[in-house]
Amino acid sequence: xxxxxxxxxxxxxxxxxxxxxxxxxxxxxxxxxxxxxxxxxxxxxxxxxxxxxxxxxxxxxxxxxxxxxxxxxxxxxxxxxxxxxxxx
Numbered sequence: 001x002x003x004x005x006x007x008x009x010x011x012x013x014x015x016x017x018x019x020x021x022x023x024x025x026x027x028x029x030x031x032x033x034x035x036x037x038x039x040x041x042x043x044x045x046x047x048x049x050x051x052x053x054x055x056x057x058x059x060x061x062x063x064x065x066x067x068x069x070x071x072x073x074x075x076x077x078x079x080x081x082x083x084x085x086x087x088x
Contacts (some may be wrong), residue, residue, distance in 0.1 A: 017029075029069065033061075033062060033065050033066075036061065037057075037058050037061035037065070038059065038063055040061055041054050041057035041058045041061055042054050042058070045051075054081065
């Protein structure tokens with residue numbers, strides 16, 4: 001984003017807003033990951049510790065979720081680069 005048209009106070013305010021939004025997005029992503037993996041993997045509540053099966057499920061779930069998120073981010077960057085590319 002180009003904030004060069006804004007004065008320094010406005011630039012600082014915009015940066016603060018963007019950082020807050022990024023934190024909210026991160027927390028939403030993290031919360032979704034926890035919710036999805038917990039719901040899918042944890043179903044024995046007789047112990048406060050995870051069973052080895054549950055632990056492996058959570059690890060696989062988190063790994064799959066993070067790889068998916070990374071790929072979506074890469075694809076978004078590719079599409080954005082194409083959209084911003086040179087126009088004939």
